[in-house]
Amino acid sequence: MNSRRSILGAALTGALTISHASARPPGAAAPPPAERRPSTRAALPLVVLDPGHGGADPGAIGAAGTMEKRIVLAIAQELRRRLEAGGRARVILTRNRDVFVPLAERVAIARRHEAALFLSIHADSAPAGHAGQARGASVYTLAETASDPFSAALARRENLADQAGGLRLPSVPPDVQRILLSLMRAETRQGSESVARQAVAAMQGDVPLLANPHRRAGFVVLKAPDVPSALVEVGFLSHPADEALLNRPAWRARVADSLTEGVYAYLGRRVVT
Numbered sequence: 001m002n003s004r005r006s007i008l009g010a011a012l013t014g015a016l017t018i019s020h021a022s023a024r025p026p027g028a029a030a031p032p033p034a035e036r037r038p039s040t041r042a043a044l045p046l047v048v049l050d051p052g053h054g055g056a057d058p059g060a061i062g063a064a065g066t067m068e069k070r071i072v073l074a075i076a077q078e079l080r081r082r083l084e085a086g087g088r089a090r091v092i093l094t095r096n097r098d099v100f101v102p103l104a105e106r107v108a109i110a111r112r113h114e115a116a117l118f119l120s121i122h123a124d125s126a127p128a129g130h131a132g133q134a135r136g137a138s139v140y141t142l143a144e145t146a147s148d149p150f151s152a153a154l155a156r157r158e159n160l161a162d163q164a165g166g167l168r169l170p171s172v173p174p175d176v177q178r179i180l181l182s183l184m185r186a187e188t189r190q191g192s193e194s195v196a197r198q199a200v201a202a203m204q205g206d207v208p209l210l211a212n213p214h215r216r217a218g219f220v221v222l223k224a225p226d227v228p229s230a231l232v233e234v235g236f237l238s239h240p241a242d243e244a245l246l247n248r249p250a251w252r253a254r255v256a257d258s259l260t261e262g263v264y265a266y267l268g269r270r271v272v273t
């Protein structure tokens with residue numbers, strides 16, 4: 001664990017709470033049995049992969065009936081296999097089967113485990129007016145003001161998956177806590193931007209990309225103040241060509257290969273103090 005995390009974390013203890021943090025739904029990742037892990041393994045950076053939707057929430061449904069929740073789980077599992085095989089990261093999934101996990105709980109899992117990186121994986125429908133045209137992968141980082149109306153609409157709909165989600169900050173935090181929190185957020189934001197850049201660079205040439213593939217919007221699931229976070233749309237199920245590709249295991253493996261490269265590039269550059 002790096003010292004920044006421990007100092008800021010200790011200073012912020014009690015300052016941050018997450019709604020529903022205690023209500024872990026069945027199937028969500030449980031805290032790791034840390035005492036049973038070999039020490040070399042525990043020292044590896046932890047990547048939390050977050051397959052979107054699940055359970056009663058299918059996510060987008062393509063014209064051929066493909067459900068987003070199934071595609072993104074398959075890709076997350078592929079990605080986990082590759083990252084673990086590389087031996088340079090530990091991996092936790094926010095869900096490993098077809099179960100609903102609230103957005104806030106997804107964020108809470110990453111924070112509870114002090115993850116080095118949180119990567120949410122989606123294959124949504126493009127917002128109305130773009131559904132027939134928009135295709136290709138894109139990567140989103142958190143911003144109060146969206147980079148464009150397309151991304152704003154995407155985040156708005158995605159956030160509906162959990163009406164009550166999100167971080168709940170104390171109403172009047174002490175000044176010192178506010179300053180520490182803003183430092184932490186600034187550093188986390190830099191990490192998130194770096195993850196997104198590496199993911200886009202890794203997919204370039206291998207996977208079709210949406211125009212301006214790195215975009216920003218207010219996704220609830222990206223709001224951890226202390227875990228660099230990005231959301232990857234691996235394609236849009238509203239586009240028949242993307243839907244056909246995402247149904248092919250070989251294609252999903254290709255996407256997972258690219259994302260593995262991006263994650264490793266990010267972890268390699270990460271400054272650990």
Ligand SMILES: [Zn+2]
Nearest residue numbers: 052059122124
């Ligand atoms: Zn989605």
